[in-house]
Every structure is written in C-alpha cells, then in structure tokens.
Amino acid sequence: MTHSVLKCPSCNAEYTIDSNIYICGKCGNILDVFHHDMEYSLTNMKGVWKYKNLIHPEIPEKAIITRGEGNTMLYRNARISNYSGVDKIFLKHEGENPTGSFKDRGMTVAVSEAVRLNFNKTLCASTGNTSAAAASYSAFGGIESYVMIPGKNVSANKLFQAIAYGANIVDIEGDFDTAMENVKKAIAKRNDFYILNSLNPWRIEGQKTIIYEIMEKIKPDFITFPAGNLGNTSAFGKALMDLRALGVIDYVPKLVAIQASGASPFYDYINGKEDTIHPVKAETIASAIKIGNPVNYKKAKRAIEFTKGIVEKVTDEQIMEAKREIDRSGIGCEPASAASVAGVKKLKESGIISRGDTVASILTGNILKDVSLVPEHKTLSIQDIFQ
Numbered sequence: 001m002t003h004s005v006l007k008c009p010s011c012n013a014e015y016t017i018d019s020n021i022y023i024c025g026k027c028g029n030i031l032d033v034f035h036h037d038m039e040y041s042l043t044n045m046k047g048v049w050k051y052k053n054l055i056h057p058e059i060p061e062k063a064i065i066t067r068g069e070g071n072t073m074l075y076r077n078a079r080i081s082n083y084s085g086v087d088k089i090f091l092k093h094e095g096e097n098p099t100g101s102f103k104d105r106g107m108t109v110a111v112s113e114a115v116r117l118n119f120n121k122t123l124c125a126s127t128g129n130t131s132a133a134a135a136s137y138s139a140f141g142g143i144e145s146y147v148m149i150p151g152k153n154v155s156a157n158k159l160f161q162a163i164a165y166g167a168n169i170v171d172i173e174g175d176f177d178t179a180m181e182n183v184k185k186a187i188a189k190r191n192d193f194y195i196l197n198s199l200n201p202w203r204i205e206g207q208k209t210i211i212y213e214i215m216e217k218i219k220p221d222f223i224t225f226p227a228g229n230l231g232n233t234s235a236f237g238k239a240l241m242d243l244r245a246l247g248v249i250d251y252v253p254k255l256v257a258i259q260a261s262g263a264s265p266f267y268d269y270i271n272g273k274e275d276t277i278h279p280v281k282a283e284t285i286a287s288a289i290k291i292g293n294p295v296n297y298k299k300a301k302r303a304i305e306f307t308k309g310i311v312e313k314v315t316d317e318q319i320m321e322a323k324r325e326i327d328r329s330g331i332g333c334e335p336a337s338a339a340s341v342a343g344v345k346k347l348k349e350s351g352i353i354s355r356g357d358t359v360a361s362i363l364t365g366n367i368l369k370d371v372s373l374v375p376e377h378k379t380l381s382i383q384d385i386f387q
C-alpha cells in the first residue's frame with residue numbers, strides 16, 4: 001500500500017500529510033510530497049486523476065474537486081517544424097484546460113487537499129493564471145478564495161477570470177515577487193488560509209501529469225517549457241524521477257527551462273555556476289513569467305541535474321516572433337507560452353538541438369489569456385470583397 005508523507009528534500013525530515021505546512025520546520029526548505037511504496041497503476045478516471053496512484057493515492061474520491069483537467073492535445077504542425085528547424089516538434093497545449101492554463105492540473109490536487117483538510121479559505125499570489133485557477137477551483141469546491149495580484153502586471157483577461165469566479169482580490173503595489181513575499185508572511189502569521197502557490201507540494205504532484213501524458217505518447221529527446229516561479233521545472237523533474245524509478249521509461253529526456261531574458265535569475269544561477277540564486281528586478285512582455293525571485297529554485301535545480309537538462313533564455317522579440325508563428329499555425333497561445341518554441345529555435349541554431357531530434361514543447365496558456373498585444377494586421381474594406 002502506498003503511503004504519502006511530506007518530506008524535506010534537503011534534510012529528509014518527514015511530516016504527516018495532515019499537517020498544514022509547506023516548509024520544513026527543521027531547515028526551512030520547501031517540502032516535497034513523497035509516496036512510500038509507490039506503484040504504477042492507472043485508475044478509470046480521466047485526465048489528471050487517471051494518475052491518482054502517483055499523485056495522491058490516499059485521498060478519498062469524495063474530496064476530489066475536478067473540472068476534467070488534463071488529457072490535452074499534442075499537436076504536430078508543418079509551420080512550427082519549419083520555423084523551429086526541428087521536424088518532430090510536438091506542442092502540448094495546456095491552454096486547453098478548463099481555466100485556460102496548466103495551473104488547473106496542480107489546482108485540482110491542491111484544492112482537493114484543502115477540502116480533505118477542511119479549509120474554507122485559500123490564498124495565492126499570482127501573475128494571473130494561478131489566480132484564475134485558484135478562484136475557479138475554490139469556488140467549485142465551495143471554498144472562499146483570496147488572490148494577491150500585482151494589478152499593474154497582470155493581464156486584464158486573467159484578472160477578469162479571478163473577479164468573475166468570485167475571488168477576493170488583494171491588489172498589491174509592486175510585482176509578483178512582492179505578492180509572493182506577502183503570501184510567505186501570511187503563512188507565518190495565519191493558519192486559516194490554505195496556500196495554492198507552487199510552494200504547495202500538491203500543486204507539483206498535479207503538474208507531474210503533463211509529463212506522464214507526454215511520455216505515454218512519444219519519446220522526446222528534449223522537453224521545453226517557459227520557466228518563472230519554477231513549479232513546472234520541479235514537477236517535470238519529479239515526474240521523470242517517478243517514471244524512471246518505477247521502470248516505466250528506460251531513458252530520461254532532457255528538460256529545457258526557458259526564461260525571458262529580462263527575468264532570468266535561474267538561467268544565471270545554473271549557467272553561471274553560482275552558489276545560490278540572485279533575485280533580479282524582472283522585466284518582460286510575457287507577464288506570466290515576469291518573476292525575479294523564484295521560490296522553487298532548489299527543486300528546479302534538482303530537476304535540471306537529474307535530466308542533464310538545459311536552462312536557456314530568449315528575448316521579448318524572440319518570444320513574440322514565436323507567438324506569431326504559433327498563432328498563425330492555428331494553434332495559438334499566450335505570450336509566455338511561446339518562449340517554449342522560441343527556445344527550441346535558439347537551441348537548434350546553436351547546434352544543441354538537431355533537426356532529427358524529437359522535441360515536446362509545452363504551451364502553458366491559452367491564446368485568449370492576454371489580448372492586450374493585438375498583432376499588426378491589415379483590415380480589408382467591403383469593396384475588396386465585392387469588387
């Protein structure tokens with residue numbers, strides 16, 4: 001029988017999953033969920049909960065708050081192959097989740113856990129997508145949500161979602177990093193909020209399923225994705241560790257975390273061989289990844305090391321150029337997501353990725369998530385049609 005605990009990846013201290021903690025009381029590191037005697041068996045449920053035995057084996061089904069998240073499309077498209085220079089590039093579209101981003105995968109698990117633990121309030125900081133997912137899943141589970149949003153740095157569409165789903169909006173002067181600091185202070189001061197940021201290790205468990213789904217369908221050499229607070233980087237590494245330990249895969253694809261060049265402290269940390277991460281004042285057009293002080297950097301480093309992965313950075317121009325190609329291929333995504341494909345093109349040009357490699361690139365958010373940047377286009381007049 002699998003038995004889950006909260007475990008410190010640094011000092012190995014273990015805590016029961018019934019304790020409302022995210023951070024190790026002994027050494028201050030962010031905790032992992034650890035499944036003793038994990039078994040690879042799938043359930044009859046669809047999407048994320050098909051992998052219940054790998055993410056939350058012990059939760060009773062009646063506590064599960066699900067909107068049918070997961071099981072997203074993996075696209076192949078000639079225009080994207082031509083653009084990136086890689087023939088077998090597959091786009092995994094997380095924008096097809098119920099609230100339009102990958103966050104729903106983590107949120108279904110974390111909000112279910114809030115219900116299991118009898119919380120009636122949730123709290124998160126967000127660049128927009130987390131708050132939209134937190135607001136929706138909390139409301140669906142009958143819980144009140146509070147979201148800390150740096151109003152000036154969040155797309156109107158994402159803010160609209162959080163408001164419409166009924167969240168209490170806490171407007172934060174400053175950026176995402178300021179909001180995240182306030183969440184950490186709230187954790188220290190109050191224990192009536194259940195925290196829904198990716199420092200909650202159950203979020204990480206849910207997001208592992210992106211990788212499980214990819215590895216069921218293809219055998220990628222590289223998996224590329226935009227990186228901000230580094231929750232996905234951490235989750236993807238953990239998913240590959242699971243599959244390898246359980247003997248489900250016989251090799252490990254390389255994880256490729258792509259940062260925006262104006263918000264790239266993890267790039268500097270890994271490539272500069274620095275002792276620790278140095279927070280930066282983040283600046284990028286891709287507001288979802290405008291993060292200068294990522295909380296999950298230690299788990300993310302573990303993921304890059306385990307997969308012998310890469311951290312790359314791309315400029316806002318490269319991001320918007322890739323977005324135009326993804327949009328015009330008919331697939332579409334929000335700006336931050338396009339960093340996935342911009343990174344593939346850059347790594348192909350520098351010879352790290354080859355034309356014949358198989359690449360899975362994750363599109364983290366839907367095209368409708370940010371409509372503030374309308375692409376240049378020509379409008380026809382009615383005469384052009386009837387001439």
Ligand code: F0G
Nearest residue numbers: 126127129130228229230231232364365
């Ligand atoms: N892509 C999108 C569309 C995102 O919304 C985020 C993060 C990321 C990529 C980066 O993922 O943090 O796991 O490295 N958005 C968070 C939010 C921070 O508040 O919505 P990460």
